[in-house]
Amino acid sequence: MRRAVVKEFEQLGEKLSNYNAIFAYRLMNLCVKAEEVSLLPVEAFIEGELQKLEDCTTISKKDEYSFMIFPIYDEDLPAIGQALLRVHPEFKQKIESMTVKGVDINGHLEDADVRYILVTMPEVDDNRYDALKDGVKLCYEECKAQMDAENLKADAKFATLTVGESEDDMKKLKDGREQLNDQWFGQRDNLYNSKLQEIEEAHNKWLSEEAEKNQKLQDEDAARGNGVGSQMRMIPEDGEFVN
Numbered sequence: 001m002r003r004a005v006v007k008e009f010e011q012l013g014e015k016l017s018n019y020n021a022i023f024a025y026r027l028m029n030l031c032v033k034a035e036e037v038s039l040l041p042v043e044a045f046i047e048g049e050l051q052k053l054e055d056c057t058t059i060s061k062k063d064e065y066s067f068m069i070f071p072i073y074d075e076d077l078p079a080i081g082q083a084l085l086r087v088h089p090e091f092k093q094k095i096e097s098m099t100v101k102g103v104d105i106n107g108h109l110e111d112a113d114v115r116y117i118l119v120t121m122p123e124v125d126d127n128r129y130d131a132l133k134d135g136v137k138l139c140y141e142e143c144k145a146q147m148d149a150e151n152l153k154a155d156a157k158f159a160t161l162t163v164g165e166s167e168d169d170m171k172k173l174k175d176g177r178e179q180l181n182d183q184w185f186g187q188r189d190n191l192y193n194s195k196l197q198e199i200e201e202a203h204n205k206w207l208s209e210e211a212e213k214n215q216k217l218q219d220e221d222a223a224r225g226n227g228v229g230s231q232m233r234m235i236p237e238d239g240e241f242v243n
Contacts, residue, residue, distance in 0.1 A: 001165065001169045001172065002161065002162075002165070004161050005158065005161045005162055005165070005169075005173065008154065008157050008161060009173065009176060009177070009180075012150060012151070012154045012177075012180065013180050015150045016147055016150060016180065016181070016184035017184060019143055019146050019147050019150070019184075019188075020143070020188055020191070023139060023140070023143040023191060024191050025037060026139045027136060027139060027191060027192075027195045029041075030132055030135045030136060030139070030195070031088070031091070031121050032121065032124060032132065032199055033064050033065055033121060033198070033202075034061055034063075034064060034065055034066055034067050034119070034121055036059070036061075038088060039053050039054075039059065039067070040053075041087050042083050042084055042086075042087045042088075043083060044056055044076065044080045044082070045079055045082075045083070046076050046079050053080070053083065056071060056072055056073075056076055056080065057070055057072060057076075057080060058072070062118065065120060065121045066118060066119060067118075067119040068116050068117075068118060068119075069084075069116055069117040069118075070114060070116040071115075071117075074114075074115055077095065077117065080117060081093055081095075081117055084117070084119060090122050090128075091119050091120070091121065091122070092119070092120040092121075092122055093117055093118070093119055094117070094118045095115055095116070096115070096116060096117075096118050097113045097114060097116070098113070098114055098116070099111050099112070099113055099114075100112055100114050123206045123209075124202035124203045124205075124206050125203075125206055129199065129206075132199050133196065133199060136192065136195050136196060136199070140188070140192045143188055144188070147184065147185065147188065151177075151181070154177075158173065
């Protein structure tokens, strides 16, 4: 098989791989859980210049749905909050503090209160459920269209490059392309289905929590109702007064 054919085949594989990587990145920015990748585009405007979040903060995951973002300098806290808001307005932000062991200028250990931004992913309620599914579908359709377009381009190039190739080499190329597409189309579909499953699980979690809240309210209302009923029954009816 000619070098040019092999090179074109390898380039097709790289392009399909890249489209999958872009697709995965876009899905991680449609946040259900706290994804570190979603913070990569965040840049804070500090002292007249943009700084990447990783350069001006320390980031820790509190749980699978929230980050703890500690500024290197406490004075940068507002700028970091604004930076997060610009990129991910849907994230919930809350300024909290914790006491940590530090060292003073004399080298002595001391307790210090450190402020940080607690960033929590919004729950997947009915509205966000629909928006996330629509966003994931749009990303999937764009990725699929891009990969299909690359295959069409490859068809045209291979038609020219394989003139005069043997039947055996043509079969190898055909089999190789089928395997290539099975690999990258399969990965794309797995990413898509996994994200949809993640959204479904988060939505079901929200539904369950809402049901628990509603049940608790009903129980409290019922308890208050029983209390009122008991008090009312304690009031004597006409003719029940005893001298």
